[in-house]
Amino acid sequence: VVAPPAELLAQGIDPLPSWNEGPAKQSIRAFIEGVVQEGSPNFIPVDERIAVFDNDGTLWSEQPVYFQFAFALDRLQDLAKANPALAGQEPYKSALSGDPKALAALGEKGLLQIIGLTHAGLTVAEFNAEVGDWLKTARHPRFDRPYTDLVFQPMLELLATLRASGFKTYIVSGGGVEFMSAFTEAVYGIPPEQVVGSSGKTEFVLDGDTPVLRKLPEVEFIDDGPGKPVGINRFIGRRPVFAAGNSDGDQQMLQWTTMNNGARFGLIVHHTDAVREWAYDRDSKVGRLDKALDEASRRGWLVVDMKNDWKVVYPFEKKQ
Amino acid sequence: VVAPPAELLAQGIDPLPSWNEGPAKQSIRAFIEGVVQEGSPNFIPVDERIAVFDNDGTLWSEQPVYFQFAFALDRLQDLAKANPALAGQEPYKSALSGDPKALAALGEKGLLQIIGLTHAGLTVAEFNAEVGDWLKTARHPRFDRPYTDLVFQPMLELLATLRASGFKTYIVSGGGVEFMSAFTEAVYGIPPEQVVGSSGKTEFVLDGDTPVLRKLPEVEFIDDGPGKPVGINRFIGRRPVFAAGNSDGDQQMLQWTTMNNGARFGLIVHHTDAVREWAYDRDSKVGRLDKALDEASRRGWLVVDMKNDWKVVYPFEKKQ
Ligand SMILES: [Ca+2]
Ligand SMILES: [Ca+2]
Structure with a gap:
């Protein structure tokens, strides 16, 4: 159990040490402090503290291919x-x-x-x-490391800080729900029941006394673009108050989360660091960020500049 | 917060007061005590304590129509x-x-x-x-009471006892997920994110600066029969250890839950009380219980005899 950010700060402990000081870090901290402060105009009851995170490009890398x-x-x-x-x-x-x-x-x-x-x-x-x-x-071709090493340290800290502040953290991703559920608990602390994703059909079969669910080749649900609010409604049944994404596939999830009364937070991870990670946005085949980037300033979404806002990208950098 | 059953019993408090003493109540109590007892062969870690409940006919009545x-x-x-x-x-x-x-x-x-x-x-x-x-x-035609008065008091006690023992309780029902989510938190203590049900398609529309999800007439998913294990896998992503139902529509959910290693519990509510509720099973149009009843003894599922096992059916009987 981690203490909420205000308590940690009072003890001189920074709950987001891999974020550089600056407006991005300040706005995240101010949002969380308002949400947890009873009597604040931004206070949100614990039950409604739902935070949704895209996965590919938001919690871990997505290059050269998903x-x-x-x-x-x-x-x-x-x-x-x-x-x-x-x-x-x-x-x-x-x-x-x-x-x-x-x-x-x-x-x-x-x-x-x-x-x-x-x-x-x-x-x-x-x-x-x-x-x-x-x-x-398997090893990632550029870093020669397991793929799960390529998660974003600042986002791990953000997930932990939100949870310590009473938020329930969900993944809402275009990735396959069964693929993600194999590692999200160990890597992000997000259990399978809090993973929303795309899915193929499955069928229940009783093989003698062994019941099995067999995966079929047909697509059941694509959890991307306008599918994200649909998936959120179907699986979570509440409207989130915090959403993080990195591409146009997250635009409707950001709209659904932030265009609502009360304190709301939209965050876009902007890949600007070709040295430590990758730099891409409007012209990328993977994780194209174009319309959502145009919309960000109008809606007050925080655009995180990976190169300047993150002290560390991957956890292994800390250990070097 | 309620204390786990063993602690309550030690204080002379029965966590299941609306259940008559007998084998049904004993077997539920024995299961829960084994699950929570570290070192017991039936111990189950908290994360895996997933309990699933059908709704119509299991948590509330379903006659004369759903x-x-x-x-x-x-x-x-x-x-x-x-x-x-x-x-x-x-x-x-x-x-x-x-x-x-x-x-x-x-x-x-x-x-x-x-x-x-x-x-x-x-x-x-x-x-x-x-x-x-x-x-x-709205008023129920037979009882002239709100429909939510017709929930089963013994099942409310069972839900609370399981939760006090570290179980996460879910509804897995053929009913519509949005219909149920309007009352499950207030009535059963089950939040919308723990309600799995049938669903129609919805579409996300941005109406000026107001994002809305509009319900469409097409069916998306029928959470009944073999659809229940499919829905459990999709929404919960873990295999339950406790399942309760009342009809053949729950047969595959009971199989998926109980035909597995470790301590598992299957429960069928058998409607045997025409005086206080209704009596029906093999020939009923609503909630037909036929194949699952035949299978119950072979699989060791507890068949709850409403007339004899329940001291009280509805909460309002206690207040009279
Ligand atoms: Ca993405
Ligand atoms: Ca039923």
């Missing part, structure tokens, strides 16, 4: 070994080529086909184990 | 006043006739059409307010 897609490509390699005919069929052929241009050209339909093929057929429990194994063994 | 359907019929009356042509079209004509036989003959398709018509068009916030108003003003 990490879940890197998992799917590794599984596709394995499936192609067992079934060589796959290597001749599109979109698998392009995906297996390893050519970045071919990968970029797959489009959403190609990506969904590859996700469908590589994620289906397994039971939910088998899939969970596959993701767990992959996260232990 | 209460949500009573709400839909009242709304249909209002809509027919504004649009008299509805009264000439099926299935609305049969539904508006008030004839029990005509209502019974509507079938699932008719019911879904009526639910679709009466629940769509509103925003989620408007719908929530409509349900709230209806629950305040």
Whole structure:
């Protein structure tokens, strides 16, 4: 259990040590202090302190490809070994080529086909184990580290500070809910029941005396763009008071959260640091940030400048 | 905050006072005591103490029609006043006739059409307010009381006892998630984020500077039968250790919960009390209990005999 920020500050402890001093850090601190202060015009009862976070590009990196897609490509390699005919069929052929241009050209339909093929057929429990194994063994090509090392230290501190201040923290991501649930509790302290994401269909089957849920290749729900408020309503059933994202896919979630009465906070992680992480926004294929960036100043959303606002990006930098 | 059952018992306080002494009450108590006792072979860590409850017929009554359907019929009356042509079209004509036989003959398709018509068009916030108003003003035809008076006192005590013992209690019901979320927190102590149910599609619309979620007439998900384990996996992401239901629609949820290693509990509320509530099972149109009843003894599920196991059915009986 962590004490709320005001108590920590009174003890000379900064709950957000990886954030540089400045307007970004100050506005986060001021928001939380208002929310927890009874009698403040910004006070929010504990039950309503719902904070939602996008995952890819907001809590961990998403370059050169979404990490879940890197998992799917590794599984596709394995499936192609067992079934060589796959290597001749599109979109698998392009995906297996390893050519970045071919990968970029797959489009959403190609990506969904590859996700469908590589994620289906397994039971939910088998899939969970596959993701767990992959996260232990796979290495990110640029950093040669496990993908879960590439989470953002300042955002981990923000999650912990919000929870210590009575917030319930949720992930609301375009990523697959079962993929994320394999690691969010260990990595972010967010349990599976607080993960909202895209999903494929599953079916319940009784195999003798063993009940299983089998993953099917059909898409059930895409938790992106206008799908995010829909998913929030369906899974959480309350309107959040804090939302963090990094791309146009978060625009409607930010609107749904902040265009409401009472103290509300919208945050956009702007990838501005090509040295420590990556720099991209309006023209990126992955995590394009264009319309939401235009809207940010009009709506009073905090745009976090990764290069200048973050003292540390990844946890491993602290240990060096 | 309520103390766990062992502590209450030590103080001479029975946490389940509306349950008659006997094997049903004993088996519930023994299960909970094993789950919370560190070192017991039945111990379950707090994070995994997930308990799921069906709603209609398990936590409140469901006769002569599902209460949500009573709400839909009242709304249909209002809509027919504004649009008299509805009264000439099926299935609305049969539904508006008030004839029990005509209502019974509507079938699932008719019911879904009526639910679709009466629940769509509103925003989620408007719908929530409509349900709230209806629950305040509508009266159950047999008891002439608000529908929320017809909750089962012994099940309220069971919910509270489980929560006091570290369980997270969820509703997993065929009922509409937005209909239930209008009252589950006040009536059962179950917040909206712990309500899993059937749902219609919604769409996010930005109306000037007012973001709204509008309810559409299409069905999105039916949380019944094999849909219950699917919904549990999607919304909770963990396998429950305790499940309570009352009909064949709960059979797969009971299987998914209990056919697993470790201490598990399956409970079926058997409606055996025509005097205080209703008596029905294998031949009922509402809440048919047939296959799950046959399976109960084989799987070790507790079949609660409402007439003999419950000292009190409804909370208002205590006050008389
Ligand atoms: Ca993102
Ligand atoms: Ca039921």
